[in-house]
Amino acid sequence: MYRYDSYDQAMVDARVAEFRDQARRRLEGKLTEDQFKPLRLTNGLYLQLHAYMLRVAIPYGTLDSRQMAMLATIADKYDRGYGHFTTRQNIQYNWIKLEDCADALADLATVEMHAIQTSGNCIRNISSDHFAGAAADEVVDPRPYAELMRQWSSFHPEFTYLPRKFKIAVIASEKDRAAMRLHDIGVRIVKRDGEVGAQFYAGGGMGRTPMVAPLIRDFVPIDQFITYAEACLRVYNRYGRRDNKYKARIKILVHELGAAEYIRQVEEEFAHLLSVGVEPPREELARIAEYFALPPFRHPSESWDLEQLQSKVAGDPSFRWDDGFGQWVRQNTHPHKAPGYVSAVISLKPAGGIPGDATSDQMRVVARLAKEYSFDELRVMHTQNLLLPHVRIADLPAVWAALDAAGLGSANMDTIEDIIACPGLDYCSLANARSIPLAQRISERFAQSGRTELVGELKLKISGCINACGHHHAGHIGILGVDKKGKENFQLSLGGSEAEDVSLAKITGPGFDEDGVIAAVETVTEVYLASRTEGERFLDTYRRIGMEPFKEALYG
Amino acid sequence: MGDTQNLGTSPDEVQFRFRDDEPVDHAAVTVDSVLDQTNAAAVRIEPGDDARLLLPFLDRLALVEVNFPVFGDGRGYSAARILREAGYTGELRAVGAVLIDLLSHMRRCGFDSFAPDKRLDEEDAARAFATWANVYQRAADRRATIADKRHEA
Amino acid sequence: MKILTGNDLRSGAVTWWNGTGWSLFVDDAVDVGEEAEEILAREEAARRVNAPYACQATIDAAGHVRPAHIKDRVRALGPTVRRDLAVPTAQKTGWDWVI
Ligand code: HEM
Ligand code: SF4
Numbered sequence: 001m002y003r004y005d006s007y008d009q010a011m012v013d014a015r016v017a018e019f020r021d022q023a024r025r026r027l028e029g030k031l032t033e034d035q036f037k038p039l040r041l042t043n044g045l046y047l048q049l050h051a052y053m054l055r056v057a058i059p060y061g062t063l064d065s066r067q068m069a070m071l072a073t074i075a076d077k078y079d080r081g082y083g084h085f086t087t088r089q090n091i092q093y094n095w096i097k098l099e100d101c102a103d104a105l106a107d108l109a110t111v112e113m114h115a116i117q118t119s120g121n122c123i124r125n126i127s128s129d130h131f132a133g134a135a136a137d138e139v140v141d142p143r144p145y146a147e148l149m150r151q152w153s154s155f156h157p158e159f160t161y162l163p164r165k166f167k168i169a170v171i172a173s174e175k176d177r178a179a180m181r182l183h184d185i186g187v188r189i190v191k192r193d194g195e196v197g198a199q200f201y202a203g204g205g206m207g208r209t210p211m212v213a214p215l216i217r218d219f220v221p222i223d224q225f226i227t228y229a230e231a232c233l234r235v236y237n238r239y240g241r242r243d244n245k246y247k248a249r250i251k252i253l254v255h256e257l258g259a260a261e262y263i264r265q266v267e268e269e270f271a272h273l274l275s276v277g278v279e280p281p282r283e284e285l286a287r288i289a290e291y292f293a294l295p296p297f298r299h300p301s302e303s304w305d306l307e308q309l310q311s312k313v314a315g316d317p318s319f320r321w322d323d324g325f326g327q328w329v330r331q332n333t334h335p336h337k338a339p340g341y342v343s344a345v346i347s348l349k350p351a352g353g354i355p356g357d358a359t360s361d362q363m364r365v366v367a368r369l370a371k372e373y374s375f376d377e378l379r380v381m382h383t384q385n386l387l388l389p390h391v392r393i394a395d396l397p398a399v400w401a402a403l404d405a406a407g408l409g410s411a412n413m414d415t416i417e418d419i420i421a422c423p424g425l426d427y428c429s430l431a432n433a434r435s436i437p438l439a440q441r442i443s444e445r446f447a448q449s450g451r452t453e454l455v456g457e458l459k460l461k462i463s464g465c466i467n468a469c470g471h472h473h474a475g476h477i478g479i480l481g482v483d484k485k486g487k488e489n490f491q492l493s494l495g496g497s498e499a500e501d502v503s504l505a506k507i508t509g510p511g512f513d514e515d516g517v518i519a520a521v522e523t524v525t526e527v528y529l530a531s532r533t534e535g536e537r538f539l540d541t542y543r544r545i546g547m548e549p550f551k552e553a554l555y556g
Numbered sequence: 557m558g559d560t561q562n563l564g565t566s567p568d569e570v571q572f573r574f575r576d577d578e579p580v581d582h583a584a585v586t587v588d589s590v591l592d593q594t595n596a597a598a599v600r601i602e603p604g605d606d607a608r609l610l611l612p613f614l615d616r617l618a619l620v621e622v623n624f625p626v627f628g629d630g631r632g633y634s635a636a637r638i639l640r641e642a643g644y645t646g647e648l649r650a651v652g653a654v655l656i657d658l659l660s661h662m663r664r665c666g667f668d669s670f671a672p673d674k675r676l677d678e679e680d681a682a683r684a685f686a687t688w689a690n691v692y693q694r695a696a697d698r699r700a701t702i703a704d705k706r707h708e709a
Numbered sequence: 710m711k712i713l714t715g716n717d718l719r720s721g722a723v724t725w726w727n728g729t730g731w732s733l734f735v736d737d738a739v740d741v742g743e744e745a746e747e748i749l750a751r752e753e754a755a756r757r758v759n760a761p762y763a764c765q766a767t768i769d770a771a772g773h774v775r776p777a778h779i780k781d782r783v784r785a786l787g788p789t790v791r792r793d794l795a796v797p798t799a800q801k802t803g804w805d806w807v808i
Contacts, residue, residue, distance in 0.1 A: 007690055007702040022657065025680070027719065029756055038628060047760055049784050051721035080794055094788075097720045123626070151692045156638055157664035157696070161630025169673045236636050242603075256621070266629055276693040354790055425780065426788035436790045486779065488808075498563055545570040 001377060002147050002291040005111045011111045014318050015116055019043045020102035027099065032129065042122060042160070044115030045101055049429050050053065054096040055118040055508075056108060060128035060170070061089035061380040063113075065367040068378055070111040072363035078104045083363070085348060085356040087420055087471055089380045090118055090129045094427055110520060116154060119163045121231070130381040131170045133292060134343045134389040136335040138486075139191050145198070146224065148280065149187075150225050157363070159233050163240035164248035166233070167205075172449070178382060179498035182206055183212045184250045185195035185232060189222075196222045202232055202262065203254030206468035207275040210504050211251040216266065224270075226261075226464075227279045231270035236261065236373040292299035294338070295375035295390055303340025303392045312394075319397050327453075328400050328411035332433055333391075338394055342406050344374075346386040346403060348411035351447030352440050356384030357419040365406040366489040382434050384411070386418055416458040416525070417443040420471050424464030424481060431464035433481025433488035438462055441518055458538045459497075473500035476539045477524060478505040479517060490517040494524065494550060495542045506547060509555055520554055527553045564600050564621050565651050565671040572681065573660075573669040575647055580619040590617075600651075607635035614644045623666070624652040633665045638698035640666035659684040666696030710740035712774065714781065715761030722756060723784045723796070725774075730756055734798050735785035738766065738774045758785060773802050782807045 026036040044055040079093040133141040163536035181187035186201035197219040205215030313319035333342040379387035403409040424435030461475030472478030478493040496505030565703030598619040610689035622632040654672035713726035724731035725738040745763040767779040787795040
């Protein structure tokens, strides 16, 4: 994993000092709230419904046990003993005091963490594939490229007051586990004739006008990677709309200009910037990549494969293959590039629980497991779960037992219980409706009826307003909270996907109240179960049979 | 040319200046007027103006003011860098909503004088200019970046 | 009635204008009528409150001050999904009051 050198550390420390000074000036009245707001926002400090909220970045979702333990400490010391992991691989604390915030940031800086650019109209935390560095199907580990971008985008002098926020995702496999094409810029690292380069997509996003990013360049040589990104951003900074904040995202610029014209402008700027020379020295990428060298995996003979695991635990009543443990192994582990290893998903979606929330005690359990069983590495997933990227199959029983004891053993990855839900009206000042109670009731209902496994892969995503933080546009089933004459109301949509088969969900029809939308979710899963052919996921069936049968069942 | 008479800031309004030459002491003109071939040595760029239109005239310009009517409009940062990248060496003045916390970024984009519409606290400003001992990106200030330093021979 | 609310500048806690200062309890909120703008400007300038605004409310049958908008009722009590973290008045009003 990447470690700060004295330069990186000094940057973060300088930022803490700068923020401490800004907070002081605010508390002394030298800054008005209007002036302070953009400053606190570039440090991830929001004012939400109940209190200030601090959003801490977890660059490309990677962290170690020391960092996770610090997140637990922050939760206890400055908050109320828990945090909320988000779809953008960040963590949010809901009860931070302005007068404590600089201290919390200083504590975070001791473990190479920060809240820099987790808000505001700047380049946000760079996200990536949560299986990066472990996935069997990746071309290379995308994280060195994401780290190169992290450094480039941190305190970028030209791009701190963009028309609007700017989100970048970097992946390196055909499979898309990071909603790459729903980002302002999506990058896929590829290899052509043995040469590494970057494929760029631009102008994707969710919010009120969801769009899938078109390809804007098929191959940028890797030693021009940052220069190309700079060109994309400069064109956007100069020409993105600033007259209307709802039309200010790059997706609107790309859409209004047309992809071809945007590409033309970017290419022109790119040629110019190549002549100026803004690319970091080549050796820098090599230096960063060294930090992401594969951990010293044990020889396959020292581990098991999954079949051996099954036979080893046979007869042990605490690790039943047909129940808890076996279900978890089947559902929550992912193939690893090293034989004898898997990546293990730690579900933050207990049935009836709050998606993405973890207590400080749970964070410490996870930190300990990472240290003992995963080469001290952890990931935050965009699905609001955590991940132990490199677990020896022989260690799975011990890992599961510890997770289960901490309430973290749910075997529900990518099922209807694995719901993405934004904070909604329980915390968020922009919300129309509550998302969390819906997620709680739906997951509880499916867990109780035992239909979760039957329904199989089904991605349900809930947002409390049109901003779409809960990715509802990309849900196989999406739910959007709206305000209907002062009452919470919910729109149902079907057929979205954030993966490599990306698509935007379509609204079924008139909205529902809370009970109504829960019943509606059950109805559409019944239509699916009745119509599916062998091996079809919900999404596949929807794509085959279309909206009509679902509409018919919902509205009669 | 009545509308250009009072355009621009005077040297008295400049609070910080990182140059030794004498400041231009006559009013600036709009970008359009420069294109219309006035002989003015000072021009003022508004956020919507395309700084690249000035490139053919850089030799004759001694002062370019970039106006920030609101601090949240960051187009002026690109304008500044574009001029410096094209070799402009005259005074580049940030005017308008120039706040403490913008100074270090503006400096990096090539601004070398600052005329905030509300005078800034000198001490806070001094601290702001000194915020970054090192920098990640190549920019108009031509400072060696952190990556450059890491790989110095 | 028209009541005033905001967040405490230092702690961020939700507060309600009680006629002389800012209270954590919505039941303490008083009708400010025409004076809203004046109080808001004065209190914000004095940095006793952050991002304050006026909202409509009624006195319900049980005698509680009830903001008209669900968002302000959530603010008055705390997240409905973490009742353990609620503002103490929640016991008096009950959670049904929010919805
Ligand atoms: C509670 C405080 C939050 C606020 C005030 C907030 C605000 C917003 C706003 C205004 C947008 C729309 C931007 C636009 O369309 O231009 C947005 C989008 C988004 N937010 Fe949040 N958000 C919050 C929490 C979260 C959380 C908890 C997550 C992760 C679970 C998240 C992830 C996202 C994502 C993925 C998008 C869509 C990206 C896009 O617009 O393309 N946000 N947020
Ligand atoms: S989708 Fe809306 S309600 Fe949900 S967190 Fe985002 S802004 Fe808040």
